Amino acid sequence: MEALDGNSAIAEAIKQIEPDVVVSYPQSPSILILEAIALFIANGEMDSEFLNVESDYSAMSTCIGVASSGGRVFTATASQGLALMHEALFIASSLRLPIVIGVTNRTLAAPINFNADHSDSMAQRDSGWIQIFSENSQEAYDNIIQAFKIAENKDVRTPVMVGIDSVVTSNLCENIHIQKNEEILEFENKSNPTYSVLDIENPKTVGSLCASDYFFEHKMNQNNGIENSRKVIKNVGKEFGDRFNRYYGYFETYELEDAEYAVILMSSSAGTAKKAVDEMRKRGEKVGLLKLRVFRPFPYKELRESLSNLKSIAVLDRVLTPGTYGGPLFIETMAALYNLDKRPLVYPYIYGLGGRDITLKHIENIFDDMKMAFDNGKGIPEIKYINLRE
Amino acid sequence: MLKKWQDLEIGGINSDSGNSIKKGLNNLEICKKPEFNPELCRNCFLCWVFCPDNAIIIENSMVTGINYDFCKGCGICITECPVTEAQKPLYIKEDKSAL
Numbered sequence: 161m162e163a164l165d166g167n168s169a170i171a172e173a174i175k176q177i178e179p180d181v182v183v184s185y186p187q188s189p190s191i192l193i194l195e196a197i198a199l200f201i202a203n204g205e206m207d208s209e210f211l212n213v214e215s216d217y218s219a220m221s222t223c224i225g226v227a228s229s230g231g232r233v234f235t236a237t238a239s240q241g242l243a244l245m246h247e248a249l250f251i252a253s254s255l256r257l258p259i260v261i262g263v264t265n266r267t268l269a270a271p272i273n274f275n276a277d278h279s280d281s282m283a284q285r286d287s288g289w290i291q292i293f294s295e296n297s298q299e300a301y302d303n304i305i306q307a308f309k310i311a312e313n314k315d316v317r318t319p320v321m322v323g324i325d326s327v328v329t330s331n332l333c334e335n336i337h338i339q340k341n342e343e344i345l346e347f348e349n350k351s352n353p354t355y356s357v358l359d360i361e362n363p364k365t366v367g368s369l370c371a372s373d374y375f376f377e378h379k380m381n382q383n384n385g386i387e388n389s390r391k392v393i394k395n396v397g398k399e400f401g402d403r404f405n406r407y408y409g410y411f412e413t414y415e416l417e418d419a420e421y422a423v424i425l426m427s428s429s430a431g432t433a434k435k436a437v438d439e440m441r442k443r444g445e446k447v448g449l450l451k452l453r454v455f456r457p458f459p460y461k462e463l464r465e466s467l468s469n470l471k472s473i474a475v476l477d478r479v480l481t482p483g484t485y486g487g488p489l490f491i492e493t494m495a496a497l498y499n500l501d502k503r504p505l506v507y508p509y510i511y512g513l514g515g516r517d518i519t520l521k522h523i524e525n526i527f528d529d530m531k532m533a534f535d536n537g538k539g540i541p542e543i544k545y546i547n548l549r550e
Numbered sequence: 551m552l553k554k555w556q557d558l559e560i561g562g563i564n565s566d567s568g569n570s571i572k573k574g575l576n577n578l579e580i581c582k583k584p585e586f587n588p589e590l591c592r593n594c595f596l597c598w599v600f601c602p603d604n605a606i607i608i609e610n611s612m613v614t615g616i617n618y619d620f621c622k623g624c625g626i627c628i629t630e631c632p633v634t635e636a637q638k639p640l641y642i643k644e645d646k647s648a649l
Contacts, residue, residue, distance in 0.1 A: 254561065254562065255561040255562065255563075256560040256561035257561070317560055317561070354560060354561075355561070355563055355565075362565065363565075364563050364564065364565050365563070365564040365565075366561070366562075366563055367562070368562070368564055370562060373552060374552070374553075374558075376555075377552075377553070377554065377555035377558055378555070378558060378562045380555040381555045381556075381558045381560060381562075382560075382561075382562075384555070384556075385560065
């Protein structure tokens with residue numbers, strides 16, 4: 161056991177994995193990950209190349225360079241930094257480069273704000289990256305270790321971004337289990353790169369021009385990688401559990417088996433929601449929670465199995481997508497359930513923008529509202545905003 | 551016959567085309583730079599006129615050599631040189647040091 165904040169937990173995982181190159185450009189609050197890694201390297205505790213670059217865009221471009229040369233690479237970013245990487249993210253995923261980045265999910269300006277919400281990662285949801293969200297420091301550590309194994313699998317070869325909530329997870333300390341170095345190295349077992357541009361015996365054309373006769377086929381080939389990752393994410397989560405006794409899947413269910421009403425959300429607020437579920441269960445309410453861990457690939461088949469028997473569910477999005485009916489998580493959950501014969505009513509909620517608190521009372525109110533709406537005849541749910549002055 | 555998506559290499563990588571070493575797209579091939587023999591040269595300056603990179607060095611109205619800082623190995627100077635094949639002052643010597 162060691163008391164670490166989310167940033168240090170990620171840095172600790174990177175120290176044990178020891179990638180060939182760590183690329184660094186400061187963004188609050190993810191800079192603390194890179195600062196900790198720089199310290200490890202300066203102290204001789206790890207042996208990686210540490211590159212300071214001049215922008216977030218350069219950081220992602222450098223990652224692409226390292227990964228296409230067959231190297232293992234890591235960088236960390238947040239918010240505006242991830243937004244600046246946008247174009248290069250698509251190139252990384254379509255070149256099938258196993259890059260892993262840590263993202264401290266911070267809101268996008270304006271106005272400028274350093275607290276948690278998922279605007280930055282959600283804006284990149286179509287970039288072709290695998291997106292994993294962590295509830296706490298322990299999950300951040302575990303997810304980073306699994307991320308390399310998922311990304312480097314020969315059937316997947318797709319980059320992974322591991323999200324932790326800014327400030328709430330990234331800067332607050334909690335006790336976490338750190339595995340031994342040799343256990344991590346045995347688990348990782350780096351696979352050979354499928355190609356390397358530095359292999360002069362087998363020259364390759366990377367990122368060449370492609371006309372309409374082949375472009376669609378190449379995109380489908382890319383999609384195949386992330387589709388293959390579904391199985392790999394499940395297997396890696398199970399193998400991780402078998403070794404270290406902490407099991408991971410696409411999502412975590414909490415008191416969901418016999419529940420009638422449930423809440424779906426991601427990342428740090430799951431802790432609050434679990435507590436709220438506990439409180440309501442004590443009063444005999446049949447409520448549950450589903451915490452989504454893997455947002456891309458979206459586990460729609462598994463969600464159908466877990467959610468179809470509920471009366472109604474509330475989907476809590478920590479991002480405001482202006483001009484839509486609910487946030488991305490709501491829209492995807494609705495799409496997953498709509499074609500079922502028997503499906504629950506789904507309520508869209510927006511919460512926690514720019515680090516706005518969500519408390520036990522708010523979550524209990526959501527359950528009460530859902531129950532009341534169900535008892536008084538269904539009606540069409542409208543978007544509700546939690547803890548907003550209006 | 552166009553390939554299906556299942557038959558493509560991952561990441562849109564192309565291992566068998568676009569490589570001038572294998573394809574021989576250039577009559578010189580890449581990384582082969584011309585050498586110059588001043589004894590055979592008639593100083594017509596056609597190589598100097600046609601060189602796209604201004605890599606032919608002329609001093610005192612005489613061709614004196616090639617500036618390898620600019621030469622890309624395109625071979626246009628050898629093609630344009632009017633001297634018969636056997637006596638050309640410009641010829642190829644293999645250089646793989648750039649690889």
